[in-house]
Amino acid sequence: MTQPLLRPPTTLQPQPKANPTSSSSSVGKITVKTPQQSRPPSETRQSTSTRPSPTLVASDKVNVALIRRVLCPQQTSIANDTWPIDELLPPLSSSNEVDLQLYTIIAILVKELVYNWYGKITPDQAFVEEVVRIIAHCTLAVEGRLRKIDLESLLLDEIPELVEGHVLAYRISHGSAQTSQSSNSPRAVYHELNPHPAMSPVPEPSSETSITQQSKNEVDYRQLLVQGALAILLPTEDLDNACLRTLVADAVADTILGKSIGGRVCNGWFVWTSITKLLDEVKAPSKPRTTGKEIEVDTRSRLEKFGLLSERGDDTRPATNGRRSTLSEIFWRVLQYGYLTVISLQFVVVGLFAASWEPRRSCWSKQTAVDAPLAQTTVAPAVTLRPLLDFKIFSLVSTMLDLSFRMPWLSGSLALMQHHLIQSPLTLLRVGAVDGLLDQYLHYLLVTHLNASLIPPVLSTIRTTLFPRNALPPPAPDPPSPEQQSEIRRHCAETLCSLVPTIISQAAGLSRQQLVQEVEDELDVWGDAYLNKHLAYQILELVVVRVFPEMGEKGVKELMEARGIYT
Numbered sequence: 001m002t003q004p005l006l007r008p009p010t011t012l013q014p015q016p017k018a019n020p021t022s023s024s025s026s027v028g029k030i031t032v033k034t035p036q037q038s039r040p041p042s043e044t045r046q047s048t049s050t051r052p053s054p055t056l057v058a059s060d061k062v063n064v065a066l067i068r069r070v071l072c073p074q075q076t077s078i079a080n081d082t083w084p085i086d087e088l089l090p091p092l093s094s095s096n097e098v099d100l101q102l103y104t105i106i107a108i109l110v111k112e113l114v115y116n117w118y119g120k121i122t123p124d125q126a127f128v129e130e131v132v133r134i135i136a137h138c139t140l141a142v143e144g145r146l147r148k149i150d151l152e153s154l155l156l157d158e159i160p161e162l163v164e165g166h167v168l169a170y171r172i173s174h175g176s177a178q179t180s181q182s183s184n185s186p187r188a189v190y191h192e193l194n195p196h197p198a199m200s201p202v203p204e205p206s207s208e209t210s211i212t213q214q215s216k217n218e219v220d221y222r223q224l225l226v227q228g229a230l231a232i233l234l235p236t237e238d239l240d241n242a243c244l245r246t247l248v249a250d251a252v253a254d255t256i257l258g259k260s261i262g263g264r265v266c267n268g269w270f271v272w273t274s275i276t277k278l279l280d281e282v283k284a285p286s287k288p289r290t291t292g293k294e295i296e297v298d299t300r301s302r303l304e305k306f307g308l309l310s311e312r313g314d315d316t317r318p319a320t321n322g323r324r325s326t327l328s329e330i331f332w333r334v335l336q337y338g339y340l341t342v343i344s345l346q347f348v349v350v351g352l353f354a355a356s357w358e359p360r361r362s363c364w365s366k367q368t369a370v371d372a373p374l375a376q377t378t379v380a381p382a383v384t385l386r387p388l389l390d391f392k393i394f395s396l397v398s399t400m401l402d403l404s405f406r407m408p409w410l411s412g413s414l415a416l417m418q419h420h421l422i423q424s425p426l427t428l429l430r431v432g433a434v435d436g437l438l439d440q441y442l443h444y445l446l447v448t449h450l451n452a453s454l455i456p457p458v459l460s461t462i463r464t465t466l467f468p469r470n471a472l473p474p475p476a477p478d479p480p481s482p483e484q485q486s487e488i489r490r491h492c493a494e495t496l497c498s499l500v501p502t503i504i505s506q507a508a509g510l511s512r513q514q515l516v517q518e519v520e521d522e523l524d525v526w527g528d529a530y531l532n533k534h535l536a537y538q539i540l541e542l543v544v545v546r547v548f549p550e551m552g553e554k555g556v557k558e559l560m561e562a563r564g565i566y567t
Helices: 054-071 073-078 096-118 126-146 151-179 186-193 208-233 242-260 268-286 322-355 362-371 374-379 392-401 408-423 437-449 452-466 482-497 502-507 512-526 529-547 556-562
Strands: none
Touching: 054 073, 054 096, 054 126, 096 126, 096 242, 096 452, 126 208, 126 242, 126 529, 151 186, 151 392, 151 437, 151 512, 151 529, 186 529, 208 242, 208 529, 208 556, 242 452, 268 482, 268 512, 268 529, 322 437, 392 408, 482 512, 502 512
């Protein structure tokens, strides 16, 4: 597979704070900084986020203390604690906030996986410093590769295509199991439709051999992915160190990937709980938070307090005329929808005007060709841009809603509209084609709302999920019972339905109860951990191949031999 040459929007990437390292640079050039070796103010990295909340500040202080205690105890004992982390440790990326989250993860891994045996041998910090320098070299190299990836295509086209394939394979496998008399289980049918080497053979409860063999293949697959990435990233002298290579590979493959994809993250109840928590966070700003310490305010007027006027609740006047009430409701409804229409038109018009001043998407590949080295531009194939309106994210939404079955007329109308917006015979109507007005507008929305400030919160969420309380997670508790899992799925469906306006459910001819039941049935797609692992490993493999295109053409042994390492 080849790597696209499209340059992602600059707002999707952190602003550079240090010179990127090439694949031939030596790790020895990256040294742990002391306060006396701090960089001048002109080289200080830029912050990519706005003012954090007090809770986030307190959490950052805990993380900084952990990093100081684990990764640089000698500097902490000599220097003042007020020195920032970026002055004591080498940069991992071009953002201080990203570095803080990455160094917290590194500190957890070093504390739990290295110090528990290395600290008993010697108090020397040379080994830990060497590990930090190697990781810094690798992360900077990965960031340089990420800047050359078309993130729009990856996030909105390739990954949604994998998710859509997962949904379709699930429906076919479970539908065939219910309608046919075949002895094959839904898992076996799904694996035939959507095969993956890490999930083979299909584990059968009655066969202990198949379960053991599948688990072994999964572990070997994670090791191959990590070993291939290390064969590309590590400098030659460190790649030749089998002990160091094995230690890093085990930490990433088993502790990180094994605890996430191979652990509870792919369980259906965990997916449903994560969706519910995410939706609660989305709805949180619109709901006032009560602390239980609110002051009760007497809203009565002075006349009501002294009994000179009847209380509002004691009003005995006759009810308002039904006709006047209906007219008032219609008036406020029209006013509300009119306001929403004006705001929507203003949003679209301002967006279209701003998008017309943005550089066209077709200019990215040309600019990348100018910035890239000559050796890369002479062998890289030409890449054809696709309209954003043709990305698989729209097809995925249609598949998730099952529009082709529930409302075939709507699915066909949308497909026809999409075709004419992209490939209309009239040039003026092709606003959805590449560099068209609608294509530029969608691109403008992406670069406006997807920026580097989203990366630290995502890393923080991943860290707290994998390492609660900044430590390795305790032994996993027993999974919820089937009744508890059904309750979790039901609660997730109700949370999703709470976001659907009543007018839409009424237009679909569904009551609230029927809508919840329909959504609950659709959530069954994520109920099987074995099937979810297929999708998780496919997404992981796609991202790895996009970042390291060499792994799509060569195996681990060939990559090692190309670096002069023979094992």
